[in-house]
Amino acid sequence: MSKDTFILGINSVYHEPAACLLKNGEVLFAIEEERLNRVRHGKSALITNPHQLPFLAINECLKFANITFKEINHIGFSFDPIQRLIRNIDQNGNVIEGDWGSLSGESKYYKLVNSIPEILESKYGVDLRNKWHWIPHHVCHAASAYFVSPFEDSAVLTIDGIGEYYSRMFAKGGKGLLQIFEEKGGYPNSLGFLWTKASRFLSALINGMGEYGAGKLMALASYGNPDNYYKEFRSFVYYNNEGDFQINDEIFQFRYETHEEYEKLFGFKARKENEEFSQDHMDFAAAMQKLTNEIVLIWANKLHDLTGSDNLCMAGGVTLNCTTNTYILENSKFKNIFIQPAANDMGTALGAALYVDKHIVGNTNHQLFTPYLGSQFDNNQISEYLANCDEIQFIQIENIDTITADLLTKGAIIAWYQGRMEFGPRALGNRSILSDPRRSDILKRLSQDIKGRKWFRPLAPSVLESEVDNWFIRPKGGAESDKWMLFSYKIKPEKIGEIPAVTHYDNTGRVQVVSEDSNKPFYNLIKEFHKLTKIPILVNTSFNIRQPIVHSPQHALENFLSSGKGKIDFLVMNNYLIARKNEHDLELLSRMNLSFQTVSEHLR
Numbered sequence: 001m002s003k004d005t006f007i008l009g010i011n012s013v014y015h016e017p018a019a020c021l022l023k024n025g026e027v028l029f030a031i032e033e034e035r036l037n038r039v040r041h042g043k044s045a046l047i048t049n050p051h052q053l054p055f056l057a058i059n060e061c062l063k064f065a066n067i068t069f070k071e072i073n074h075i076g077f078s079f080d081p082i083q084r085l086i087r088n089i090d091q092n093g094n095v096i097e098g099d100w101g102s103l104s105g106e107s108k109y110y111k112l113v114n115s116i117p118e119i120l121e122s123k124y125g126v127d128l129r130n131k132w133h134w135i136p137h138h139v140c141h142a143a144s145a146y147f148v149s150p151f152e153d154s155a156v157l158t159i160d161g162i163g164e165y166y167s168r169m170f171a172k173g174g175k176g177l178l179q180i181f182e183e184k185g186g187y188p189n190s191l192g193f194l195w196t197k198a199s200r201f202l203s204a205l206i207n208g209m210g211e212y213g214a215g216k217l218m219a220l221a222s223y224g225n226p227d228n229y230y231k232e233f234r235s236f237v238y239y240n241n242e243g244d245f246q247i248n249d250e251i252f253q254f255r256y257e258t259h260e261e262y263e264k265l266f267g268f269k270a271r272k273e274n275e276e277f278s279q280d281h282m283d284f285a286a287a288m289q290k291l292t293n294e295i296v297l298i299w300a301n302k303l304h305d306l307t308g309s310d311n312l313c314m315a316g317g318v319t320l321n322c323t324t325n326t327y328i329l330e331n332s333k334f335k336n337i338f339i340q341p342a343a344n345d346m347g348t349a350l351g352a353a354l355y356v357d358k359h360i361v362g363n364t365n366h367q368l369f370t371p372y373l374g375s376q377f378d379n380n381q382i383s384e385y386l387a388n389c390d391e392i393q394f395i396q397i398e399n400i401d402t403i404t405a406d407l408l409t410k411g412a413i414i415a416w417y418q419g420r421m422e423f424g425p426r427a428l429g430n431r432s433i434l435s436d437p438r439r440s441d442i443l444k445r446l447s448q449d450i451k452g453r454k455w456f457r458p459l460a461p462s463v464l465e466s467e468v469d470n471w472f473i474r475p476k477g478g479a480e481s482d483k484w485m486l487f488s489y490k491i492k493p494e495k496i497g498e499i500p501a502v503t504h505y506d507n508t509g510r511v512q513v514v515s516e517d518s519n520k521p522f523y524n525l526i527k528e529f530h531k532l533t534k535i536p537i538l539v540n541t542s543f544n545i546r547q548p549i550v551h552s553p554q555h556a557l558e559n560f561l562s563s564g565k566g567k568i569d570f571l572v573m574n575n576y577l578i579a580r581k582n583e584h585d586l587e588l589l590s591r592m593n594l595s596f597q598t599v600s601e602h603l604r
Helices: 055-065 081-088 103-114 116-124 137-146 191-201 214-223 230-234 260-266 279-307 322-331 347-361 379-387 400-409 442-450 480-484 520-533 553-562 586-590
Strands: 006-011 018-023 026-032 074-077 132-134 154-159 168-174 177-184 237-239 245-247 311-315 336-339 392-396 414-417 431-435 460-464 488-491 508-510 512-514 537-542 570-573 576-580
Touching: 006 055, 006 347, 018 055, 018 347, 026 055, 026 347, 074 347, 081 103, 103 116, 132 347, 137 154, 137 168, 137 177, 137 311, 137 347, 154 279, 168 279, 177 347, 191 214, 191 245, 191 279, 214 279, 214 322, 230 237, 230 279, 237 279, 279 311, 279 322, 311 322, 322 336, 322 488, 336 480, 379 392, 379 553, 379 576, 400 414, 400 431, 400 520, 400 570, 400 576, 414 553, 431 442, 442 537, 460 508, 460 520, 480 512, 512 520, 520 537, 553 570, 553 576
Parallel strands: 006 074, 074 132, 154 311, 311 336, 414 570, 460 512
Antiparallel strands: 006 018, 018 026, 154 168, 168 177, 237 245, 392 576, 414 431, 431 537, 460 537, 488 508, 570 576
């Protein structure tokens, strides 16, 4: 047996099942199940499947560390089943028997969750009695942010749909430990669920699931007037300056597949899936965004007064809302804000492992966060995939960043596959599709024609750290988490018009700040593009087409070859430049003088 201490963190009960592995207090590896099973968000959040475990992710952790499951010393699981059971049984009348909130449904759910250790014991042949730890869901959210933050002391705010029962936590981190102050927001009083209901009402779904439509509505809100439906929201969503928050479930009816009360209140019918988004829909989304900004600011300021800290860590699915994050940075009493990019439920696998490490094992090690915690493939592995694909031609180039930057200036759309995969829902320069931000046609080509996204969803700018403040207005000098696309900043007035591909309707950009330390290959590419164009920015969107973000070289090739109308022009994996056969003369790129004339004839 190894003398090293290995801690495995697991999330599975709702959605975004994931696994994370720590070695002697260091975050070694983390991955979401969706990247491996190729199902968006891993699975649906059903009362019948909390015991559906991320075995592929767990095995990938073991493979990376070159250990067996028997060598795991502790397992942290991001849920406490007994808390779920005692707080949710018949807690109000708006339930469907056999489903969430009913005695029969919650009892069945409790048994399934409790069966998880036995399932793992059977799978791996290991006795877990002295290794297993149930860690409450919001504690895991809090741990996932504070324990990898740059702060010694910090207030901690978590907000999501639901944990075991509550949807919000106030905590404080100090001296390497978490202190929980309060949990509130018992069902139905959930800001996360308010967004889920809205996603269903406007049919802003992903794979038919309303839990994942919030990002669409956040983008749509920029086109609306919040005042047109703000009073309607406030008629059933109550909050005050003390932080109290309640939702009238007679209107909300979250656990029913009905929109009748919403239709009466807001005065328009629920949107059908293929229906165009109307101004009513935009105004509705804008009002909800305004309401969210106000509520979270109240909570943040209350937490500041409670803790006296100038630092704030945030986690939970709601904290992926870039508009609200920016509003809190600009308007709250806090000077500094930290959010790690896997802030949704996948991050609770990270938090469960970290909580066990600090509060149970007693490890005092501190590690600043990097999102590049997933799988990596070397040139030997990549070349095997390339050699077996008859539909491509490829060439290996030493100065791949120079070549790629020049192709981008010619209008190429390029899939960029490098290093370790990101942990979190956003591609941050290792599994990305890139293009030139100066081109006004890129939004339609890339977002709509290739990725099939709605017209109102913006593309993100990745910008050199040394140049970001020349292009964007960052309140309080920005945040540590600017490296991970978690804030939306106004483009400086004098720069508007220069980067139309990443300029949202409200003249903001969801910025990723890139430094040499955070991601050297991506930094070098943007730096080369900057030399050629005087623009220190690239368009960056995730490398996936109606699938989860690519994991393996095989996934990268499949997505590249299946890219739709408009097509991705080139795929770069490590230092291989890849094109479809008969489309680009790759031999030109091997010449020392790097003539691009023939290549550029194929680009728009």
